[in-house]
Amino acid sequence: MIYDQVVIGSGISGLVAATILAQYGHRVALVEQAPVLAPVLRGFSRQGIYYDTGFHYSGGLGDGEVLDVLFRYLGIAEKLEKYSFAADRFDTFRDVETQEEFHFPIGREALRDRLCTAFPQEREGIDKYLAMVQQACQAIPYLNLDLEFGQVKPMLGVHGPSLGEVLDQLIGNTALKGLLSMHSLLYGVPPDQVPFFLHASVAGLYYESVHGLKGGGLSLVQAFEQRLDELGVDVFLGQAAQKFSFAANGTLAGVTMADGEVVACRNCVATVHPQVVLDLVPSELLRPVYRRRLENLEETVSALMLYAACETPSQLLQGSNLFLGRLGRPLEGLGGGPLEERPINMAGTAPDDKGPGARGFVAICPAEQDCTARWSGSSLGKRPVEYLRFKEETMERMQCHIERSCPELRGTFKVSAGATPLTIRDFAANPAGGLYGVKHRVGQYNPMARTRVPGLFLAGQAVVAPGVLGGALSGFLTCGQMLGQDQLLERVKACS
Amino acid sequence: MTEQQIIDLINSSLVEEFELDPASMTPDANIYEDLGLDSLDTVDMVIVLEGAFKFKIREEEEIREIRTLGDIYRFVNGKSRQIKRK
Numbered sequence: 001m002i003y004d005q006v007v008i009g010s011g012i013s014g015l016v017a018a019t020i021l022a023q024y025g026h027r028v029a030l031v032e033q034a035p036v037l038a039p040v041l042r043g044f045s046r047q048g049i050y051y052d053t054g055f056h057y058s059g060g061l062g063d064g065e066v067l068d069v070l071f072r073y074l075g076i077a078e079k080l081e082k083y084s085f086a087a088d089r090f091d092t093f094r095d096v097e098t099q100e101e102f103h104f105p106i107g108r109e110a111l112r113d114r115l116c117t118a119f120p121q122e123r124e125g126i127d128k129y130l131a132m133v134q135q136a137c138q139a140i141p142y143l144n145l146d147l148e149f150g151q152v153k154p155m156l157g158v159h160g161p162s163l164g165e166v167l168d169q170l171i172g173n174t175a176l177k178g179l180l181s182m183h184s185l186l187y188g189v190p191p192d193q194v195p196f197f198l199h200a201s202v203a204g205l206y207y208e209s210v211h212g213l214k215g216g217g218l219s220l221v222q223a224f225e226q227r228l229d230e231l232g233v234d235v236f237l238g239q240a241a242q243k244f245s246f247a248a249n250g251t252l253a254g255v256t257m258a259d260g261e262v263v264a265c266r267n268c269v270a271t272v273h274p275q276v277v278l279d280l281v282p283s284e285l286l287r288p289v290y291r292r293r294l295e296n297l298e299e300t301v302s303a304l305m306l307y308a309a310c311e312t313p314s315q316l317l318q319g320s321n322l323f324l325g326r327l328g329r330p331l332e333g334l335g336g337g338p339l340e341e342r343p344i345n346m347a348g349t350a351p352d353d354k355g356p357g358a359r360g361f362v363a364i365c366p367a368e369q370d371c372t373a374r375w376s377g378s379s380l381g382k383r384p385v386e387y388l389r390f391k392e393e394t395m396e397r398m399q400c401h402i403e404r405s406c407p408e409l410r411g412t413f414k415v416s417a418g419a420t421p422l423t424i425r426d427f428a429a430n431p432a433g434g435l436y437g438v439k440h441r442v443g444q445y446n447p448m449a450r451t452r453v454p455g456l457f458l459a460g461q462a463v464v465a466p467g468v469l470g471g472a473l474s475g476f477l478t479c480g481q482m483l484g485q486d487q488l489l490e491r492v493k494a495c496s
Numbered sequence: 497m498t499e500q501q502i503i504d505l506i507n508s509s510l511v512e513e514f515e516l517d518p519a520s521m522t523p524d525a526n527i528y529e530d531l532g533l534d535s536l537d538t539v540d541m542v543i544v545l546e547g548a549f550k551f552k553i554r555e556e557e558e559i560r561e562i563r564t565l566g567d568i569y570r571f572v573n574g575k576s577r578q579i580k581r582k
Binding site for chain 1: 534536537539540542543544552554
């Protein structure tokens with residue numbers, strides 16, 4: 001059996017790519033090294049509570065918006081039940097010292113009004129900022145399906161300006177700058193490094209609509225599982241791809257798996273971390289300069305994560321996330337300094353049929369990889385005692401941090417699981433261990449979908465943007481390169 | 497840096513980073529037909545030149561019009577003169 005396409009990695013980009021290719025009638029295999037599909041998106045359950053690990057909320061899911069249209073095209077929209085986050089506060093920023101809060105409402109106008117009320121002196125800057133965000137979103141072809149792909153300029157944002165530069169130009173008030181850069185926690189790059197374009201493509205969509213999915217990321221994985229089955233995609237689980245193999249004439253012949261078996265194919269979409277791509281491709285097939293580029297891509301900040309069960313369902317975190325930090329202190333570096341002084345973002349568990357209120361939550365605190373580097377030789381489930389002690393202490397510190405900052409949560413939750421940079425590295429199969437994989441930053445040239453190796457294409461967060469939206473769009477864009485962009489775009493748009 | 501030094505640095509950087517044949521590095525060599533680069537190499541060419549000459553290249557239109565090694569020499573020369581004037 002020779003597959004037309006082998007997709008490596010079953011994260012959101014791989015799931016999207018496999019579905020599109022199969023919908024085009026290709027014979028597709030999807031290869032995943034974990035024993036289940038999409039481990040990060042899938043999340044986990046403890047004591048009857050389901051926790052998301054990859055998906056918490058998304059922009060672009062409103063009716064007719066880009067992700068909604070793409071999900072319709074993929075044949076999974078009707079399998080999903082989306083719900084809107086709280087219209088008057090989808091995200092709340094709370095100053096941990098003063099307990100002062102700012103509530104982000106859904107809708108650009110509502111956000112504008114609320115920002116102007118809170119910062120009347122900055123009215124002009126606020127208007128300009130929001131106009132720039134909107135302009136950026138409209139200029140990004142994959143967010144605005146009405147643009148033609150021919151207009152795509154590669155490497156949008158690599159020359160800047162950064163978010164920090166834009167905010168410095170438009171806004172004087174440090175607290176406001178901090179608020180507007182709060183969403184950098186959602187892509188793991190500090191404001192002085194992140195291209196304004198990337199920030200706008202993430203934050204700008206949240207200004208329009210904010211949705212979660214009933215049943216969380218698991219419902220998305222299950223929808224894809226069903227769809228892949230309907231389309232006859234063969235799924236290989238529990239085995240890592242090791243190496244590409246080539247025919248005598250140099251064309252791609254297959255993917256050699258860990259057990260030596262070769263999955264024969266004509267084309268391959270690798271959705272793995274760029275460092276893993278380098279392991280898969282014989283080095284003589286890539287230019288030294290390209291290899292070095294992939295090797296040296298900077299990685300996003302990593303994180304510590306605390307998963308907690310609420311004794312009574314939390315209203316605070318239902319359809320509304322909480323960001324803890326200090327107003328007036330800009331987010332610099334992310335992940336440095338004592339844990340107690342770092343920002344934390346908290347998201348409630350997805351609603352289920354058991355009644356209102358979030359039954360648990362996850363708290364995410366940026367952290368450098370160094371904090372667990374001592375144990376980097378260990379693997380999931382086989383960690384040394386000192387590491388386990390470190391993790392327990394760290395979770396206690398996070399719990400104290402949360403209880404100090406959220407008095408209303410004191411004594412109402414129990415820690416049920418925790419994650420460190422090592423957990424992220426091993427659970428997400430990301431050798432570099434960043435929470436959002438490779439950075440998108442000014443001055444860094446991330447890989448593109450096409451490669452010099454005939455038949456090998458790349459997709460994933462490193463190529464386009466992080467998150468379910470960035471990853472899904474990357475799968476879609478890479479398939480566009482393989483199948484013909486204009487036709488694929490027409491087919492997707494026909495579903496709007 | 498003299499023009500010849502610029503040419504030498506461009507040649508040696510491209511030979512090393514793209515594994516090219518030093519003998520093929522002549523001003524009229526077409527970078528696509530003679531040197532075997534393709535459109536995918538454009539970004540890496542920019543990175544090599546940025547690294548060798550310590551300037552940032554934002555002239556994407558001009559870069560896309562480059563066809564021969566001679567075009568690269570002229571482009572880098574122009575950039576260097578621009579930077580000196582500043």
